Amino acid sequence: MRLSRYFLPTLKETPSEAQIVSHRLMLRAGLIRQHAAGIYTWLPLGFAVLRKIEQIVREEQNRAGAQELLMPTIQSADLWRESGRYDDYGKEMLRITDRHDRDLLYGPTAEEVITDVFRNAVRSYKDLPKTLYHIQWKFRDEVRPRFGIMRGREFLMKDAYSFDLDSDAARHSYNQMFVAYLRTFARLGLKAIPLRAETGPIGGDLSHEFIVLASTGESEVHCHRALLDKTIPDDVDYDGDLQPLVNDWTGLYAAADDMHDVTKAASLGGSLVTARGIEVGHIFHFGTKYSKPMGATVTGPDGEDVTVAMGSYGIGVSRLVGAIIEASHDDNGIIWPESVAPFHVGLLNLKAGDTATDETCARLYQALGPDRVLYDDRDERAGAKFAAMDLIGLPWQVIVGPKGVAKGMVELKNRATGAREEVSVDSALARLA
Numbered sequence: 001m002r003l004s005r006y007f008l009p010t011l012k013e014t015p016s017e018a019q020i021v022s023h024r025l026m027l028r029a030g031l032i033r034q035h036a037a038g039i040y041t042w043l044p045l046g047f048a049v050l051r052k053i054e055q056i057v058r059e060e061q062n063r064a065g066a067q068e069l070l071m072p073t074i075q076s077a078d079l080w081r082e083s084g085r086y087d088d089y090g091k092e093m094l095r096i097t098d099r100h101d102r103d104l105l106y107g108p109t110a111e112e113v114i115t116d117v118f119r120n121a122v123r124s125y126k127d128l129p130k131t132l133y134h135i136q137w138k139f140r141d142e143v144r145p146r147f148g149i150m151r152g153r154e155f156l157m158k159d160a161y162s163f164d165l166d167s168d169a170a171r172h173s174y175n176q177m178f179v180a181y182l183r184t185f186a187r188l189g190l191k192a193i194p195l196r197a198e199t200g201p202i203g204g205d206l207s208h209e210f211i212v213l214a215s216t217g218e219s220e221v222h223c224h225r226a227l228l229d230k231t232i233p234d235d236v237d238y239d240g241d242l243q244p245l246v247n248d249w250t251g252l253y254a255a256a257d258d259m260h261d262v263t264k265a266a267s268l269g270g271s272l273v274t275a276r277g278i279e280v281g282h283i284f285h286f287g288t289k290y291s292k293p294m295g296a297t298v299t300g301p302d303g304e305d306v307t308v309a310m311g312s313y314g315i316g317v318s319r320l321v322g323a324i325i326e327a328s329h330d331d332n333g334i335i336w337p338e339s340v341a342p343f344h345v346g347l348l349n350l351k352a353g354d355t356a357t358d359e360t361c362a363r364l365y366q367a368l369g370p371d372r373v374l375y376d377d378r379d380e381r382a383g384a385k386f387a388a389m390d391l392i393g394l395p396w397q398v399i400v401g402p403k404g405v406a407k408g409m410v411e412l413k414n415r416a417t418g419a420r421e422e423v424s425v426d427s428a429l430a431r432l433a
């Protein structure tokens with residue numbers, strides 16, 4: 001993409017309404033614009049990142065055996081009356097009435113919708129287990145929308161739902177998602193810590209929150225230091241027994257404020273870390289909380305009806321954009337992990353209009369591929385170009401100036417380390433291919 005044509009409205013001034021760094025940078029780097037409180041437009045650069053995150057989430061869901069579908073954003077209130085949650089959910093639910101005076105709502109989550117789909121389609125235990133998910137916009141009328149897309153009212157969530165014959169089988173589905181979450185966050189360049197959590201309004205008996213440490217996070221986290229250094233294997237057999245892997249991650253102390261056990265934590269001594277964190281994912285095993293009132297049953301092996309055991313599993317896809325920036329930035333701007341970067345390379349023409357630099361840039365642009373390169377071909381000062389590229393945080397910069405080009409050389413800069421190297425055009429191409 002040529003920057004001269006790209007819709008990238010960056011800001012020079014720090015927007016005064018933004019209290020945390022990710023919100024400031026998302027506005028300054030032209031990723032989002034606020035439409036109304038907690039409701040945002042995703043501009044091309046922000047939207048590209050959102051799509052990349054979504055794709056990684058999708059790949060890891062699919063790898064774990066979940067199947068993608070798409071449920072509506074607008075739901076029927078009647079289903080929520082069946083589960084008993086219509087009144088319980090309170091003011092966070094945006095309630096809508098249509099022209100026939102029917103009660104609708106903008107979905108804050110989708111347990112009722114998926115349970116309805118399931119009960120109308122699945123009859124036999126032979127069709128179990130099933131884990132279904134979608135990546136869809138949600139609306140929650142948050143009392144205090146803040147920190148930009150981090151606590152929006154409209155936000156993009158991946159929510160998965162598992163259906164099993166009994167609680168043990170449901171535990172396996174839960175473990176699959178647990179491991180898929182560890183892999184997803186690792187691919188996004190994040191350290192996310194699973195914490196035992198309260199089940200809250202979703203209900204149920206087993207739950208973990210996944211928290212990314214960040215000083216601006218809204219949750220307080222207490223955990224064993226060793227959790228920060230754990231890695232997740234590349235080759236997970238999702239059909240095999242995942243319990244040892246899950247035990248390995250849940251054996252160390254880790255709790256949010258509401259589950260914090262001061263005595264137990266004190267026994268960790270110097271290994272205890274207390275920090276702030278951002279909730280990026282939350283998984284629940286809740287058994288028959290929805291299947292029972294909604295009559296989601298299958299015929300079991302002995303011919304009797306069995307109420308299915310369920311779980312639900314959320315990832316805050318849009319919140320992750322902010323969480324990644326909180327975890328990866330410096331004074332000059334964003335530092336995207338390669339896996340989610342909107343472009344791989346920023347190409348800076350320091351003397352646009354000069355035949356030699358134009359030709360070298362054209363060659364690099366073509367060879368690296370216009371969809372992987374953001375080419376700053378504008379007639380601007382070098383300083384402004386450096387600042388803009390650092391602000392938007394692409395992993396690599398290729399700096400093309402007349403002096404270097406005369407020797408057949410360009411400069412290659414790594415945004416994360418700041419390291420610069422003078423290399424030949426060919427070797428820049430080879431390195432960035």
Ligand code: ATP
Nearest residue numbers: 149150151152155157279280281282314315316319
């Ligand atoms: P929070 O504690 O931040 O209000 P939650 O516990 O209410 O989140 P869940 O119902 O667990 O949220 O939803 C699953 C995921 O959706 C959360 O882990 C979070 O990443 C994301 N999420 C929830 N509310 C918002 C929001 N208002 N804006 C952006 N993402 C959100």
Ligand code: MG
Nearest residue numbers: 092140142151
């Ligand atoms: Mg909430």
Ligand code: MG
Nearest residue numbers: 200209279282
């Ligand atoms: Mg929460």
Ligand code: MG
Nearest residue numbers: 209279281282
């Ligand atoms: Mg939660």
